[in-house]
């Protein structure tokens with residue numbers, strides 16, 4: 001049995017004495033995977049990871065997506081998206097630079113969004129860059145019954161360009177064609193645990209389908225205020241050698257700005273769900 005400690009009173013787990021390796025023992029891997037799904041986010045601390053081990057481990061959780069932003073992929077390992085402000089030969093090697101990044105789910109703009117992401121800290125800045133996670137399964141459960149009834153059956157629009165307009169840079173034409181806006185259920189049932197979660201966020205979601213503009217805005221604002229209440233949020237201060245695996249079906253995340261004079265280099269995998277469970281329901 002893997003030794004752990006909780007990250008908060010309600011969600012998140014840290015594994016103690018687990019080395020992030022492609023050849024992790026099967027029984028250890030089974031514990032790690034189950035505890036991750038049960039806890040929404042999972043921290044591996046003090047790792048001396050290699051790209052090969054990160055990719056090999058994550059492949060055991062699901063097929064890996066090659067991210068549509070190919071200009072920011074690790075040139076030797078396209079399964080890794082570089083999230084960084086680092087420049088090499090006058091070129092930005094990573095996405096999302098050094099500014100604040102608003103609350104979002106990874107890839108909710110895809111018809112079959114990633115179930116998981118794992119972010120690994122290769123180089124950290126002098127200050128800032130904390131990542132905050134919100135537990136949207138608990139946030140759903142704590143909603144008043146009347147609101148749950150109101151959300152039942154609703155769908156919301158998720159748009160990568162909406163996200164990019166505020167927090168990132170536009171895609172090129174080919175990338176835009178591959179990422180048109182999609183409708184997703186406002187309440188998503190987790191494909192593994194069966195728990196329901198709120199599946200909207202301020203960065204990706206401009207509107208709820210089928211409601212008037214005012215009704216949609218009011219309901220989204222009400223939900224966006226609710227899901228960032230402190231009791232649903234864990235704030236992670238990164239240490240070198242940290243890796244965090246998060247569940248995109250039951251959590252969302254945001255990032256603080258960081259010291260623009262230092263380099264922050266993170267590498268992220270994007271983990272696909274099993275095909276039969278890939279479309280959110």
Ligand SMILES: [Fe+2]
Nearest residue numbers: 104105106253
């Ligand atoms: Fe993200």
